[in-house]
Amino acid sequence: MIPLLVVARIGRAGRRGLPIWIPLFLIWLLLAPLALLLLPLFVIGCRVLRVRPFLALSVGWQLLCGLRRTHIEVATPAASVALRFL
């Protein structure tokens, strides 16, 4: 399943910052029609580069699904950033 939400925290100087909930599912809904429109161009691009389009789509989908439950957190004295894909 693809990630539906991202919780981002951006803080300064030792503070964690407030969590910002980014609803990815809305972005996916908006991008879905665009992706359908761009699909023929994608297939042509794959043909030019001699890449199998179905394989490319499959790997792209798996990468997207794999992002779920990824957690990245970097904290320095000046700032901190945390991203959590849900």
Add this chain to the structure above:
Amino acid sequence: MNENHRQVLQMLATGQITAEEAERLITALEKDQPMASPGAAESRHKAQSKYLRVVVDADDDDGPVRVNIRVPFQLLRAGVKLVSLIPELAKDKINEELAKNGLAVDVAQIRFEDLEGLVEHLDDLTVDVTEKQRKVRIFAE
């Protein structure tokens, strides 16, 4: 040795039970776990590991720096599949750039199966590097 066995041995060591009782308890525990073959514990551990964790703790001049990254194995497996998507045209350029940086690797010879095997064995990986002011840990969980 699992937690139950350890408890039984501790009870034996402290004199709470006799050696015969300990033997009976251990036998009963082993009957309760018929699938506990030597490889079962390992495979159970492998089945449980879902993430690769990278934790860096450092004390720089400006103050402490902490990096905490948790990457699902699913993402790593999908990532290695990208190898099969490298266009033939790009492989020569990648090889040239790698050679410039001292890596004599032929990207065309990297097989997805090998990389997937590598990811599978990351499960057993634990890297623990400790310097004066830096500590890096990479492990599966």
